Amino acid sequence: xxSDTYGALARLGNRFxxxxxxxxxxxxxxxxxxxxxxxxxxxxxxxxxxxxxxxxGFTTQLQNWLDAHDIxxxxxxxxxxxxxxxxxxxxxxxxxxPDIDAMIVAxxxxxxxxxxxxxxxxxxxxxxxxxAQEKNVPVLLIGMQAPGNxxxxxxxxxxxxxxxxxxxxxxxxxxxxxxxxxxxGPWEQVLKTxxxxxxxxxxxxxxxxxxxxxxxxxxxxxxxxxx
Numbered sequence: 739x740x741s742d743t744y745g746a747l748a749r750l751g752n753r754f755x756x757x758x759x760x761x762x763x764x765x766x767x768x769x770x771x772x773x774x775x776x777x778x779x780x781x782x783x784x785x786x787x788x789x790x791x792x793x794x795g796f797t798t799q800l801q802n803w804l805d806a807h808d809i810x811x812x813x814x815x816x817x818x819x820x821x822x823x824x825x826x827x828x829x830x831x832x833x834x835x836p837d838i839d840a841m842i843v844a845x846x847x848x849x850x851x852x853x854x855x856x857x858x859x860x861x862x863x864x865x866x867x868x869x870a871q872e873k874n875v876p877v878l879l880i881g882m883q884a885p886g887n888x889x890x891x892x893x894x895x896x897x898x899x900x901x902x903x904x905x906x907x908x909x910x911x912x913x914x915x916x917x918x919x920x921x922x923g924p925w926e927q928v929l930k931t932x933x934x935x936x937x938x939x940x941x942x943x944x945x946x947x948x949x950x951x952x953x954x955x956x957x958x959x960x961x962x963x964x965x
Contacts, residue, residue, distance in 0.1 A: 773810075774810045774811050774812045775810060775811040775812070775839045775840060775960045775963045775964060776811075776812050776814060776837055776838050776839050776840075777811055777812065777813050777814065777838070777839065777840045777841065777842060777956065777959065777960065777963070778814045778816045778833050778834065778838045778840075778841045778842070779796070779797050779800075779813055779814065779815055779816055779817060779841075779842040779844065780816045780817070780826050780829075780830060780833055780841055780842065780843050780844070780845065780866070781816070781817040781818075781821070781826075781842070781843070781844035781845055781880075782817060782818060782819060782820065782821040782822075782844070782845055782847055782848055783817065783819035783820065783821075783847075783939060784796065784817070784844060784847060784915050784916075784939065784940075785797065785815065785816070785817030785842075785844050786815065786817030786818060786819045787815070787817070787945075788819050788939050789934045789936070789939050789941075790939075790941070790942060790945070794941075794942035794945060795815075795945065796817070796945050796948065796949065797813045797814075797815040797817070799942075799945050799946060799949045800813050800949050800952070800953065800956060801813045803949050803950070803953040803956075804953070804956065804957065804960070807953065807957065809956075809957045809960055810960070811956070811957075811960040813956075814838070816829075816833050817844075820848060821845065821848060822845070822848045822849050822852070822854070822862075823845045823846055823849050823858075823859045823862035823863050823866070824858075824862050825845075826843070826845045826862065826863075826866055827862045827863075827865045827866050827869075830865075830866045830869045830870070831869055834869065834870065834873050834875055838875060839875065839963040839964075840875060840876045840877070840878070840959050840960065840962070840963040841870055841875050841876075841877050841878070842877070842878045842880065842956065842959070843863070843866055843867070843870075843877055843878070843879050843880065843909075844880040844915055845862075845863065845866075845882075846859055846863070846881075846882035846896075846899075846900075847882055847915075847938075850882065850884055850885070850888075850896065853888060856884075856892065856895040856896040856899060857895075859896065859899060860899045860903070863879075863899060863900075863903055864903060864906075864907075867879070867903060867907045867909065871907060875963075876909070876910070876959060876962040876963050877907070877909040877910070877959075878909065878910040878911075878912065878955055878956060878958075878959045879900060879903060879904045879907075879909040879910070879911050879912070880900075880912045880914070880915050880952070881897075881899075881900030881901065881904075881911065881912065881913050881914045881915075881917075882896070882900065882914060882915065883896075883897050883914050883917075884896040884897055900913075901913075910955055910958055910959050910962070912951075912952055912955050915948065915952075916940070916948070917951075918947050918948050918950070918951035918952070919932050919933070919940065919944055919947055919948065921951075922947060928944075931943065932944035932947060
């Protein structure tokens with residue numbers, strides 16, 4: 739092989755290296771944008787996973803659902819057992835760190851257990867949504883239905899909070915955290931098969947039913963966060 743041939747091959751190799759370098763530089767932003775969406779699940783014991791080992795809890799099962807459906811999202815467990823809407827409001831600002839892209843809000847059950855005024859719960863939830871809006875973080879709002887023992891007026895006022903706020907703030911909306919369980923059969927049977935002995939928190943099987951129902955809405959939330 740002549741020196742001219744070696745020179746031609748060397749020049750061709752150098753040109754190929756430059757082209758390859760340009761391709762890598764162009765592709766880098768695409769790889770960077772493919773990072774999973776980080777979703778904070780702001781809630782109480784239902785979110786935190788009360789009474790369950792970690793792999794059986796809501797956020798872990800939800801993460802598994804997203805992974806199984808090839809949804810590029812990471813769930814951050816921001817559930818605090820016993821938390822009220824006031825507690826959620828007090829910590830939402832520092833929960834929404836710059837790396838959080840979206841948020842699930844599932845609060846209100848402990849407000850009901852304490853018989854708090856629906857006006858107070860509404861104001862706290864609106865405050866949470868205000869913070870999310872200020873930070874341009876899309877939200878999935880999960881509703882809560884009041885029992886009838888507080889009276890028809892209380893129930894009507896409380897039940898109306900979530901759909902009305904979802905409409906006002908343009909959030910994605912799920913009617914109720916436990917509603918998927920009430921849809922599968924008589925509550926007396928559900929208590930035996932899908933709830934823990936306290937009758938308040940779902941067992942692992944109950945969480946699976948809930949996640950299967952809520953999962954598509956979380957996938958929608960992840961998509962909205964990427965817009």
